[in-house]
């Protein structure tokens with residue numbers, strides 16, 4: 001079965017995916033599970049106009065073997081151009097190219113076309129056919145159960161048609177207007193699995209909170225999904241893909257390892273964008289970096305991961321308040337060590 005770390009704009013960057021992959025490799029219980037990782041979605045318009053702005057989304061490391069490059073936009077020409085370009089330059093780093101068919105991230109919501117691909121299913125089908133015929137690489141989509149409950153039947157028909165062209169479809173089992181609420185429509189996906197092209201893998205996503213819960217959702221009434229994808233539950237717990245629960249010491253080591261990767265990637269990224277030919281493969285070798293070489297950005301950006309890691313631990317509120325002032329590596333590591341020392 002496929003276990004997926006959902007794509008999350010601003011979260012599932014190369015460092016977070018690498019941490020998740022490392023933990024999976026270490027604790028994988030040899031059951032028939034296969035971890036897949038998604039890049040944060042990347043705008044095709046940005047990629048074609050100025051790849052230096054958005055190439056960060058595609059950065060990867062040698063250990064991420066099952067990585068999917070996710071793109072979004074509404075315009076067929078730009079989508080096809082971008083997908084073909086990724087295939088030409090970077091195919092050895094990605095197993096799939098994926099079209100995101102609607103996600104309510106803030107930068108997308110600001111655009112007039114925010115739900116265009118879900119609303120205009122006829123044009124979206126044409127886009128998918130065109131992507132399929134222009135790509136040699138496997139192609140997938142990620143979508144929702146529709147715009148609202150009334151759209152459910154049309155969306156079912158659409159997904160079934162689309163399954164002829166895709167090797168994988170992830171369905172986030174909420175409608176667009178349900179946003180990220182706890183309600184979800186899981187029956188929708190079993191119906192899709194029953195009716196879709198058998199060659200197309202069907203992955204379910206939405207409000208699955210633990211590894212144990214997978215058992216409740218991947219099989220129902222004799223219908224077995226091909227996989228399950230996690231988001232909210234995985235951002236504070238990269239161990240969710242395994243049965244292992246870390247102790248405080250391991251949590252601390254993982255946080256510091258994650259921070260070191262984030263810092264290291266930022267330094268490598270600064271070099272990448274200073275060159276005309278953009279490379280997306282980051283090196284695994286971590287050189288020793290002195291505190292004054294480290295820019296503030298990765299330290300400040302790391303706070304969101306750190307806040308998630310310490311969620312629920314006593315005194316985490318006070319710890320977060322303290323962290324809000326810290327902008328340098330050494331102080332941050334000291335505070336993490338102090339907070340998780342006993």
Ligand SMILES: Cc1cc2nc3c(=O)[nH]c(=O)nc-3n(C[C@H](O)[C@H](O)[C@H](O)COP(=O)(O)O)c2cc1C
Pocket residue numbers: 006007008009010039040041070100103105142172180205206207208229230231232233
């Ligand atoms: C801040 C944020 C960023 C997201 N970014 C993406 C994205 O880049 N691509 C995508 O397909 N979905 C994105 N999603 C949707 C998630 O991948 C996922 O489908 C959704 O959170 C439901 O899973 P969950 O109930 O396990 O959280 C994003 C969601 C949030 C809240």
